[in-house]
Amino acid sequence: xxxxxxxxxxxxxxxxxxxxxxxxxxxxxxxxxxxxxxxxxxxxxxxxxxxxxxxxxxxxxxxxxxxxxxxxxxxxxxxxxxxxxxxxxxxxxxxxxxxxxxxxxxx
Numbered sequence: 001x002x003x004x005x006x007x008x009x010x011x012x013x014x015x016x017x018x019x020x021x022x023x024x025x026x027x028x029x030x031x032x033x034x035x036x037x038x039x040x041x042x043x044x045x046x047x048x049x050x051x052x053x054x055x056x057x058x059x060x061x062x063x064x065x066x067x068x069x070x071x072x073x074x075x076x077x078x079x080x081x082x083x084x085x086x087x088x089x090x091x092x093x094x095x096x097x098x099x100x101x102x103x104x105x106x107x
Contacts, residue, residue: 004034008087010043016050019057032064043068044085 004010010031018024035043045068047054054062069085071078 004031005037007034008041010035010041012043012045013048014045014051015048016052019051019061028064032067035068042085042087044082045070046073046082047071048073 012018012028012031014028018028031043035041045065047070049072054065071081071085075081
């Protein structure tokens with residue numbers, strides 16, 4: 001949870017296995033809570049094709065996904081949409097670029 005609170009962006013790779021895992025769903029709800037506590041924090045959800053109809057996982061999951069930036073992985077313009085959704089770098093951020101790898105955590 002500390003890494004979610006400290007990060008500016010939270011990216012979730014949502015697969016069928018992810019949605020079927022209780023621990024992953026708990027992490028998803030924790031990420032939602034972290035983004036709701038900080039209006040500058042953003043959550044990006046990349047939805048893989050094996051997910052299918054999201055309503056099969058509950059109506060609340062569909063409602064929660066409406067609060068996030070969702071990108072379909074098999075979308076033709078996937079990479080452009082992902083780049084657009086990520087924060088854009090400014091000259092001030094150039095010095096921070098070297099530290100990015102140190103702050104990445106896979107959940």
